[in-house]
Amino acid sequence: APSLQSTTGDRSQRLQARVQGERRAWRRRRRRAMWSSSARAATSGSTAACCSPTRSSASSSATPTPTRRRRVWRSAWAPSATRRGSRASRTSSSICCFMPVRNTLENKIIQNISLRFAQFFIKPLMSEDAVLREIKAVDSEHKKNLLSDGWRMHQLEKHLASKDHPYHKFSTGSWETLETKPKERGLDIRLELLKFYENYSANLMHLVVYGKESLDCIQTLVESLFSHVKNTDQRSFKCPSQPLSAEHLQLLVKAIPIIEGDYLKVSWPVTPNNQFYKESPSRYLSHLIGHEGEGSIFHIIKELGWAMDLVAGESSDSTEYSFFSVGMRLTDAGHDHVEDIIGLVFKYLHLLKEDGIHEWIFSELASINETEFHYQDKVHPVSYVTDIVSSMRLFPPEEWLVGASLPSKYAPNIINMILDELSPERVRILCESKKFEGSTNCAEPWYNTSYAVENVTPYMIQQWIKRAPTEKLYLPKPNIFVPKDLSLKEVQDKVIFPTILRKTPLSRLWYKPDMLFFTPKVNIIIDFHCPLSSHSPEAAVSTSFFVDLLGDYLNAYAYDAQIAGLFYSIYLTSTGFQVSVSGYNDKMRVLLHAIMKQIVNFVVKPNRFSALKETSVKDYQNFNFSQPYSQASYYLSLILEEKKWPLDEKLQALSKLESDSLTNFVAHVLSKTYLECYVQGNIEPGEAESIVQEIEDTIFNTPSSAFKPMSPSQYLIKRVIMLENEIKCRYQIEGLNQKNENSSIVQYIQVHQDDALSNIKLQLFSLISSQPAFNQLRTVEQLGYITYLSLRSDRGVWALEVVIQSTVKDPSYLDSRIDEFFKTFESKIHELSDKDFKRNVKSLIDSKLEKFKNLWEESDFYWGEIQAGTLKFDRVESEVALLRELKKEEFIEFFDEYIKVDAPQRRTVSVQVFSGNHSAEFKKAIAEDDLPKTCRITDIFGFKRSRPLHRSLKGGPGRITMD
Structure with a gap:
């Protein structure tokens, strides 16, 4: 089933890395029993x-x-x-x-x-x-x-x-x-x-x-x-x-x-x-x-x-x-x-x-x-x-x-x-x-x-x-990674939120000891910010290939670590790549040192290059066989993100990639690097500083290393386009696999950039509306098995999205039924009783006050704030306080202003993927004249160039800067 809350950008990559780690754990458990x-x-x-x-x-x-x-x-x-x-x-x-x-x-x-x-x-x-x-x-x-x-x-x-x-x-x-x-x-x-x-x-x-x-x-x-x-x-x-x-x-x-x-x-x-x-x-x-x-x-x-x-x-x-x-x-x-x-x-x-x-x-x-x-x-x-x-x-x-x-x-x-x-x-x-x-x-x-x-x-x-x-x-x-020392470190000072423990021109270290779970585990994230890593499809593909080869080379050595409960992942981000190590802290430094040495001493092995290139090409080609709702989500990201390269251009770049050019590129991309580090868990502050110092020495001071420091002006920011008020955009395309009987639609409603008061109003609407949407569109109208309404965040720009995948109706019809649901639901919002409003507010408060279940959940939340640049470590407390004061009238005003059909600040994109079953409907849809207050997207990149961008959350008032 699709995730309940959709995200793109670096958070989605963190989630992918988490999935990668879970897959390794899954494979390990399968081999056991x-x-x-x-x-x-x-x-x-x-x-x-x-x-x-x-x-x-x-x-x-x-x-x-x-x-x-x-x-x-x-x-x-x-x-x-x-x-x-x-x-x-x-x-x-x-x-x-x-x-x-x-x-x-x-x-x-x-x-x-x-x-x-x-x-x-x-x-x-x-x-x-x-x-x-x-x-x-x-x-x-x-x-x-x-x-x-x-x-x-x-x-x-x-x-x-x-x-x-x-x-x-x-x-x-x-x-x-x-x-x-x-x-x-x-x-x-x-x-x-x-x-x-x-x-x-x-x-x-x-x-x-x-x-x-x-x-x-x-x-x-x-x-x-x-x-x-x-x-x-x-x-x-x-x-x-x-x-x-x-x-x-x-x-x-x-x-x-x-x-x-x-x-x-x-x-x-x-x-x-x-x-x-x-x-x-x-x-x-x-x-x-x-x-x-x-x-x-x-x-x-x-x-x-x-x-x-x-x-x-x-x-x-x-x-x-x-x-x-x-x-x-x-x-x-x-x-x-x-x-x-x-x-x-x-x-x-x-x-x-x-x-x-x-x-x-x-x-x-x-x-x-x-x-x-x-x-x-x-x-x-x-x-x-x-x-x-x-x-x-x-x-x-x-x-x-x-x-x-x-x-x-x-x-x-x-x-x-x-x-x-x-x-x-x-x-x-x-x-x-x-x-x-x-x-x-x-x-x-x-x-x-x-x-x-x-x-x-x-x-x-x-x-x-x-x-x-x-x-x-x-x-x-x-197995040398089987932990022996499972003792807990003493925490001298109570640290509620992550703090900057160390800062140099080469790196910054955020640190938080484990104050909740008291297990002999640690989570370490090293973000390699490389502004040259994704400035073109060729750069993005080369960086991805470099990251994949690193994991391939480390596999034989690090496999024992995973068996023993010490996991690592190296994964691509929108601004470079990240290394994470999580698990028992006893042998963590041994594994982390091996990873850093592998990065510094990277060379392209021709046999592994050829094998990985072959399978990577097939992986790109296999996107054609993905579920249509996944294709719709991809097109939506392509529309929204300022610099997101299309898969066909990346596939073309990959087909031309050679081992020599990759070697030269890696030296080039690493020549501008800054390290953002986060250490949380059963580890003392002195040891955290020592680890980052050791990483700096290995990365920047090894004679053979290609790493060089990055200047603050080169800090790379990815941004999201701003849609136009009261305009509904449509992007209609045939599915990549016309043998698949399913068509799909993603209707995206862009609402606001990260703001505590707007956040809670949108979250509350999602809470109240998701079950009725599912009931009406899936249960009553039987439009498709995959049907859901959820929240979506693209680099801090919050939105609603409704997803339907269907064999029985074409995307244009699905789009009209989604609109009709919002029109019908408008009366439900306006007639919401005080009792139901308070009950839903309480449900949202209760969900926010749920404690983190483990160290990884807590780390993911705080690292997300650091990586986004928002640094709202008290986000839960501040949003709960606002929820307790929220009035029903304010909530209804928010709905009328941003969400309801014909709302003055409603900004919508409807991405529609037509299957072979609905080819006649596709031809009819693209031949129709545009209705008032609509915009047909025929050139994604031309459309993006015509739109302004939301500001970056990094560098704003009270937020993170490179200085």
């Missing part, structure tokens, strides 16, 4: 999750499980803090999980929400209208996924399983399966749903309720409401057999993807490890098979230029069957050496058998997991209760809060049992490539994926092993 439900500490608030088994099973592959997750309602600003709450559901092969979300609500409202939630399972309404609406929603979601390779390949793997096993079935639903075919068979789908409801028996269900109330209060509430859920003594569904019989093994499946790129996955059915959660055999094996350090499978094929990524581990959401997989993204050269790569995988498995199981490796992993569990960060209550409710069906009660987080029994015989199952006799291989076009002879029925199947015998694999690369495979060495 794909099926685990690790418990985490939760934050204050209230939420619940109810879990019930489903009747048919359809498990996952080792790629991320496509799971139907339905966000039924959400608020753009404070999704869990409204008076109504929000709710979501998740359906997988063996369970349905329902989650009503509610935070900091009045006790009476909590009881009402709990009552409604309980009634879902006591007496569901299942009205005819609701059933039809949900069938349309399911079909809309299915159509959104038709060109998604993740869904397509997952269903292909299921298709190539035993037809009499539930795993074989199509698991997500469509109009055909829920409306057309049932009617052909004379079935009433509503009656079938009511029959299906009989499976919701209390003996098969688990419930978790988390709240700030006392346990006695929560217990009384649960007993009074949920005791009425019937216990019909249903039996849990058991599969009669395994999904893969002998005929479904020893296969090589060649499939044609939608996007550019080659992918290889080697998998085996294995004994589900939930039976051995304390022994953790798959965790042990995935740690070794998926390792990325020297001597590993990945390190060898990466150095050969054959692969860009590798993931290994067990995956299943069934207790009865499971799969262990090794997946990787290949280069063109890797595609030509698929057999050699598969041979290398089996060669490593043979090494594991020959070398035996090592207790020291198991103990090291157990120690890392114990530390991670003990010092785990707090997470959102929804994640917490969902983890627990999932654990309740897998583990005994005494393990519910721990799950599979703490392996404690060293059992080499069990590890060997799983290792023996990873054999040539039990293998399935899936290879995805457009190079197979013209050589396939089958099509999967639900997604129409073209494929061919070949047999792979153990003898063939033995021949591949003999031809595998001769580079030496060996087990990883003991």
Whole structure:
């Protein structure tokens, strides 16, 4: 689902970096135990999750499980803090999980929400209208996924399983399966749903309720409401057999993807490890098979230029069957050496058998997991209760809060049992490539994926092993990054907000000790401000390539750090690049020093340059296959941002980039650099200063370094264009992939530049309007599965945006329905009662007063203020104070002035992406004459040149300057 609050500029890049870090953590967790439900500490608030088994099973592959997750309602600003709450559901092969979300609500409202939630399972309404609406929603979601390779390949793997096993079935639903075919068979789908409801028996269900109330209060509430859920003594569904019989093994499946790129996955059915959660055999094996350090499978094929990524581990959401997989993204050269790569995988498995199981490796992993569990960060209550409710069906009660987080029994015989199952006799291989076009002879029925199947015998694999690369495979060495010193530093002075601890012509250091969480962790951000990094498409592409190569070079060394809970990311920003290091502070300086040395001693390695360039070109090309609403958002950013280079120009620059020119460019771009540093966590001020001094010495004083200081006049600022009052601009374009049935629209309403009073008014409107917008546009009018109203910030310029992606209506029609919603909602705003106004204000205040859940959230907030130049470290307190004084009349005046249709200061852009389904409507739309007070954008860059710019938030009164 799209994010609840959209941002662009450096904040979005920070979010991307956070995602990058989370992906690394995800990969690390997958290699440990794909099926685990690790418990985490939760934050204050209230939420619940109810879990019930489903009747048919359809498990996952080792790629991320496509799971139907339905966000039924959400608020753009404070999704869990409204008076109504929000709710979501998740359906997988063996369970349905329902989650009503509610935070900091009045006790009476909590009881009402709990009552409604309980009634879902006591007496569901299942009205005819609701059933039809949900069938349309399911079909809309299915159509959104038709060109998604993740869904397509997952269903292909299921298709190539035993037809009499539930795993074989199509698991997500469509109009055909829920409306057309049932009617052909004379079935009433509503009656079938009511029959299906009989499976919701209390003996098969688990419930978790988390709240700030006392346990006695929560217990009384649960007993009074949920005791009425019937216990019909249903039996849990058991599969009669395994999904893969002998005929479904020893296969090589060649499939044609939608996007550019080659992918290889080697998998085996294995004994589900939930039976051995304390022994953790798959965790042990995935740690070794998926390792990325020297001597590993990945390190060898990466150095050969054959692969860009590798993931290994067990995956299943069934207790009865499971799969262990090794997946990787290949280069063109890797595609030509698929057999050699598969041979290398089996060669490593043979090494594991020959070398035996090592207790020291198991103990090291157990120690890392114990530390991670003990010092785990707090997470959102929804994640917490969902983890627990999932654990309740897998583990005994005494393990519910721990799950599979703490392996404690060293059992080499069990590890060997799983290792023996990873054999040539039990293998399935899936290879995805457009190079197979013209050589396939089958099509999967639900997604129409073209494929061919070949047999792979153990003898063939033995021949591949003999031809595998001769580079030496060996087990990883003991991890030097495992933290030893987990002591907490003493804080001498209470520091509420970040302070400038050190300032030189080369850098500035902001510092804040940990005053809230008291964990042995630190977060360090080093922002390299390089004004020459993005002055042209060529510069932007070269800087991006430089950053990607840095991460590529560091991977083998820093992989152990990530395993041990010390993460790093190097990512592009609008004014250069940033390095962040977060995790346990014990070995942090070791990793940070290695990163800085790599930056200073950067050289272009021809083999890695070629591999990365090849995959980067494909990534740019694959934007054509992105969801239409993502394309609309891209065009909107292109319109709004002063200097944002179009993807086609960047792709052209990338195609011409050579290793020599990159070497020269890196020296050029680093010749003007300023460092903005932020250090927060379990670290003393003297050590923070020492770290930045060491970075300065490494970066600027190493003889071979290309870094030179930047003068204040060269400080680069990116700005946003100012739209015109009372003018509605339109940008209409055909989708980049006309085979995608979805059209999309983003209607953007630019409101104001960062200002506390305007902020709270806009936030309040978003809070009040997002649910009605969703209800009207998605639930009532059924315009599209992806539908939401949210806030958006582009470099401190705040706006509303409404996003709809639809197969049933064209963007011009969607635009008119959005306008009609605002017209209708105008009366709701004007008729807002004092009681409802105060209730919504309180909800917004409560959401703002929610405490940071962990060090990373707190750091992200303060660093965001520093990077934007606003320095409003007391933003929450000041905005809450204004909210307490806000009058309803002021709020209505704000709506009438900026938001309502025909408001005197309403400034709008409507970005419309037309699919092939709506080609006739596109031709009609571009042929129409412009209406009064409208502006058609035909040349984005000419339009931008004609508009003034919003001022930069940096350098304003009381804000950050370079002096």
